[in-house]
Amino acid sequence: SLLQETYSVISGQELMMELLSDTIIVLASQVVFFMVGWIFFVKMLFKDYELHHSLVQLIFCINFTLSLTMFELIIFEIVDFLDIGSRYFHWYFAIYSMLFMVIVLTPFYIIYFILSSSHLVSVGMRKPLTLIIWCAYFYLFWKLGDPFPILSPKHGVLSIEQGISRVGVIGVTIMALLSGFGAVNYPYSSMTMFMRSVTVMDVQTIERKLLQTMEMITAKKKKIVLAEREQREKARGRGEEGGTWWGKMRSVAPSAVTENIPLLKADVQALEELSRHLFLEAHDLQNVRERIDWSRTCQGKYFNILGHFFTIYCVWKIFISTINIVFDRVGKVDPITKTFDILVNWFGFNIDVAMWSQQFSFIVVGIIVFSSTRGLLLTMSKFFIWISSSKSSNVLVLFFSQIMGMYFMSMVVLMRMNMPPEYRAIITSVLGD
Numbered sequence: 001s002l003l004q005e006t007y008s009v010i011s012g013q014e015l016m017m018e019l020l021s022d023t024i025i026v027l028a029s030q031v032v033f034f035m036v037g038w039i040f041f042v043k044m045l046f047k048d049y050e051l052h053h054s055l056v057q058l059i060f061c062i063n064f065t066l067s068l069t070m071f072e073l074i075i076f077e078i079v080d081f082l083d084i085g086s087r088y089f090h091w092y093f094a095i096y097s098m099l100f101m102v103i104v105l106t107p108f109y110i111i112y113f114i115l116s117s118s119h120l121v122s123v124g125m126r127k128p129l130t131l132i133i134w135c136a137y138f139y140l141f142w143k144l145g146d147p148f149p150i151l152s153p154k155h156g157v158l159s160i161e162q163g164i165s166r167v168g169v170i171g172v173t174i175m176a177l178l179s180g181f182g183a184v185n186y187p188y189s190s191m192t193m194f195m196r197s198v199t200v201m202d203v204q205t206i207e208r209k210l211l212q213t214m215e216m217i218t219a220k221k222k223k224i225v226l227a228e229r230e231q232r233e234k235a236r237g238r239g240e241e242g243g244t245w246w247g248k249m250r251s252v253a254p255s256a257v258t259e260n261i262p263l264l265k266a267d268v269q270a271l272e273e274l275s276r277h278l279f280l281e282a283h284d285l286q287n288v289r290e291r292i293d294w295s296r297t298c299q300g301k302y303f304n305i306l307g308h309f310f311t312i313y314c315v316w317k318i319f320i321s322t323i324n325i326v327f328d329r330v331g332k333v334d335p336i337t338k339t340f341d342i343l344v345n346w347f348g349f350n351i352d353v354a355m356w357s358q359q360f361s362f363i364v365v366g367i368i369v370f371s372s373t374r375g376l377l378l379t380m381s382k383f384f385i386w387i388s389s390s391k392s393s394n395v396l397v398l399f400f401s402q403i404m405g406m407y408f409m410s411m412v413v414l415m416r417m418n419m420p421p422e423y424r425a426i427i428t429s430v431l432g433d
Contacts, residue, residue: 015083015085018083018085018086019083019085019086019089022082022083022086022090023086023090025082026069026072026082026090029069029072030065030069033064033065033068033069033072034061034062034064034065036064036068037060037061037064037065038057038061040064041057041060041061041397042057053113053394055109056109056113056394056397056398057397059101059105059106059109059398059401060397060398060400060401062101063098063101063102063106063401063402063404063405064401064404066094066097066098066101066405067098067404067405067408067409068408069090069094070094070095070098070408070409070412071408071411071412073087073090073091073094074412074415074427077426077427084426087426088426088429091426091427092160095160095164095409096160098405098409099160099163099164099167101405102167102402102405102406102409103138103141103163103167104138106398106401106402106405107134107137107138107402108130108131108134109398110395110398110399110402111130111133111134111137112126112127112130113394113395113398114395115129115130115133117395141166142166144166144169144170164409164413167405167406167409167410168409168410168413170406170410171406171407171408171409171410171411171413172410172413172414174403174406174407174410175407175410175411175414178407183310183314186307186310187307187308187310187311189291190300190303190304190306190307191304191307191308191311192295192300192304195288195291195292195295196288198285198288198289198292200289202285203282203285203286203289206278206281206282206285207282209278210275210278210279210282213271213274213275213278214275216271217268217271217272217275220264220267220268220271221268223264224261224264224265224268227261227264228261231261412427
């Protein structure tokens with residue numbers, strides 16, 4: 001009995017030390033993720049604006065860190081890096097923290113900063129009104145799960161499954177929108193068949209028109225300045241000669257104004273609008289010329305072939321998805337296992353399925369994590385540059401942070417189908433069925 005108690009105490013201490021060492025490793029990686037998010041925030045999102053609220057930057061970096069932590073834990077599952085108990089603990093911690101950020105904290109501050117930017121809401125009413133609107137949002141968010149088979153008697157109302165299912169509905173919708181945008185935009189921007197023919201002569205013609213318009217604007221502005229100066233000199237001369245007999249005669253006689261200043265200003269305004277359109281057209285033609293030159297390089301030819309391939313792949317996915325919906329088919333085997341099953345059973349390859357399955361799972365997950373993170377961050381930075389301003393930048397960053405959290409959480413849910421069953425056991429146990 002004494003030996004059993006001693007053994008249990010020693011085992012408990014070893015488990016605590018192992019959990020502590022694993023936690024230090026995860027925390028070190030989270031510090032790296034946090035710094036990467038901080039640098040991206042400063043160098044990409046807020047490079048043209050002054051940061052007034054450090055809390056916005058902190059929320060964005062925390063969401064970014066938790067998102068990459070979940071991807072890191074998936075890789076740890078594949079390579080069996082940490083203790084299984086430690087992985088369970090960090091999975092639960094990351095999921096609960098992410099749910100708190102995307103359901104509670106981030107929406108609350110989005111509402112708060114929207115109200116803060118409005119002059120109709122007084123300072124004292126901002127926090128109470130924010131709380132009321134957030135409660136209404138949370139009610140609508142929870143009612144979102146009613147049309148879907150989310151509620152399960154095996155899980156409580158406040159379980160991970162309830163929260164992640166509702167977040168997953170929104171996140172998968174966002175992924176579908178981004179995937180649809182990418183499926184249309186990538187072939188359009190990379191395939192030569194969608195590039196319009198633009199010659200060097202076309203670019204030079206537009207640039208010549210732009211230069212002529214700018215010269216006309218300069219000439220008319222010069223006339224306006226000269227006419228205004230002439231009017232001032234005449235007014236000053238009348239003031240000096242107003243008491244003399246000759247000054248009274250000049251004041252009665254009509255003044256010959258050489259230029260119609262209001263008409264000149266109207267012409268300048270119209271020409272400036274024309275110059276803006278010509279500049280944009282010249283810029284677009286120059287971009288098309290650069291795309292045509294790029295398409296003739298080896299990289300451009302490679303992306304052209306890739307565009308044709310992904311076009312055929314997207315058509316096939318639309319077709320097979322329609323078949324699955326009509327006939328209510330659900331995939332039971334992940335792509336990696338199915339690939340090895342074809343290689344072994346159909347082509348007769350003698351390979352170690354367990355070993356190569358782990359290697360390919362690691363590679364596939366790494367590619368998905370890298371491409372998804374890079375693609376989402378680039379898309380976010382482009383949208384932020386297009387629509388942000390000094391007043392709306394805080395709200396937009398928080399909104400993108402919310403989208404990022406839901407997107408990556410949905411990616412974790414969907415990535416289970418790209419992993420063999422032995423590597424997704426803990427993920428399925430934590431996330432739910």
